[in-house]
Amino acid sequence: DQQVKQNSPSLSVQEGRISILNCDYTNSMFDYFLWYKKYPAEGPTFLISISSIKDKNEDGRFTVFLNKSAKHLSLHIVPSQPGDSAVYFCAASSNYGGSQGNLIFGKGTKLSVKP
Amino acid sequence: DGGITQSPKYLFRKEGQNVTLSCEQNLNHDAMYWYRQDPGQGLRLIYYSQIVNDFQKGDIAEGYSVSREKKESFPLTVTSAQKNPTAFYLCASSRTGLTHGYTFGSGTRLTVV
Numbered sequence: 001d002q003q004v005k006q007n008s009p010s011l012s013v014q015e016g017r018i019s020i021l022n023c024d025y026t027n028s029m030f031d032y033f034l035w036y037k038k039y040p041a042e043g044p045t046f047l048i049s050i051s052s053i054k055d056k057n058e059d060g061r062f063t064v065f066l067n068k069s070a071k072h073l074s075l076h077i078v079p080s081q082p083g084d085s086a087v088y089f090c091a092a093s094s095n096y097g098g099s100q101g102n103l104i105f106g107k108g109t110k111l112s113v114k115p
Numbered sequence: 116d117g118g119i120t121q122s123p124k125y126l127f128r129k130e131g132q133n134v135t136l137s138c139e140q141n142l143n144h145d146a147m148y149w150y151r152q153d154p155g156q157g158l159r160l161i162y163y164s165q166i167v168n169d170f171q172k173g174d175i176a177e178g179y180s181v182s183r184e185k186k187e188s189f190p191l192t193v194t195s196a197q198k199n200p201t202a203f204y205l206c207a208s209s210r211t212g213l214t215h216g217y218t219f220g221s222g223t224r225l226t227v228v
Contacts, residue, residue, distance in 0.1 A: 006157075036216075041222065041224065042221055042222065043121075043207075044219050046216050046218075089158065102160065102163060103216065105150075105157050105158040
C-alpha cells in the first residue's frame with residue numbers, strides 16, 4: 001500500500017522550460033513534505049520542503065506547491081537546466097501515529113533536461 | 116565538516132556469505148536509517164534507530180540485522196538469508212522530531228557474485 005505515489009517514472013523537458021514533477025499521498029496525517037534529488041551512484045540530497053500549514057514554498061528556481069484537499073504536491077523547476085537531470089524523490093512524514101516521524105518515499109521520477 | 120560516511124562504495128559478496136556495511140555520522144544526529152534502492156522501487160526502509168541501543172524493523176527487514184552501540188555508528192549486516200541482496204544501500208541520519216529531513220550517505224553498491 002503506497003502512501004506516497006509518483007505516478008510518472010520519467011519526464012523529459014527542454015532546457016529553459018518548466019519542469020513539473022508531481023506527487024500524491026494518501027495519508028491525511030502527513031504534515032511535512034520534502035523533495036530530494038539523486039544522481040546515479042550517489043545518496044539523495046535535500047532540495048526543498050514544505051509544511052502542511054503552507055501551500056507554497058520557493059527557493060530560487062525551485063517551488064513546491066501543496067494542495068491538501070487533493071493530497072497532492074508538485075515541484076516546479078524554472079528554468080530547467082541540464083544539471084537538473086536526476087531522479088527526484090518526493091517524501092512525506094507525520095509526527096503522529098505509527099510512522100514515528102519516519103520519511104515515506106515515493107518511487108521517484110527521472111527528469112531528463114535536454115540542451 | 117559534518118557528514119555521514121558509508122563504506123565501502125562497492126562490495127562484492129559470494130552467495131551464502133554475510134557482509135557488513137558501515138555507516139558513520141558526525142552530525143550528532145540521534146536517529147539513523149538504512150534504505151535499499153532497487154530500479155523502479157524507490158527507497159525502501161530496512162531498519163531504523165531513534166536512540167542508542169534501540170532499533171526497529173522497517174518494511175523489508177528480513178535477511179538483515181543491525182546494531183546501534185554508539186550514536187555515531189549504525190552498521191548493517193546483510194545475511195545469507197536475504198534472498199536478493201544485490202542492490203544499492205543508503206544510510207541516513209536525522210535529528211529526532213524530524214523537521215529537517217534526512218542527511219544521506221553516498222551509498223554502497225552490493226553485488227552478489
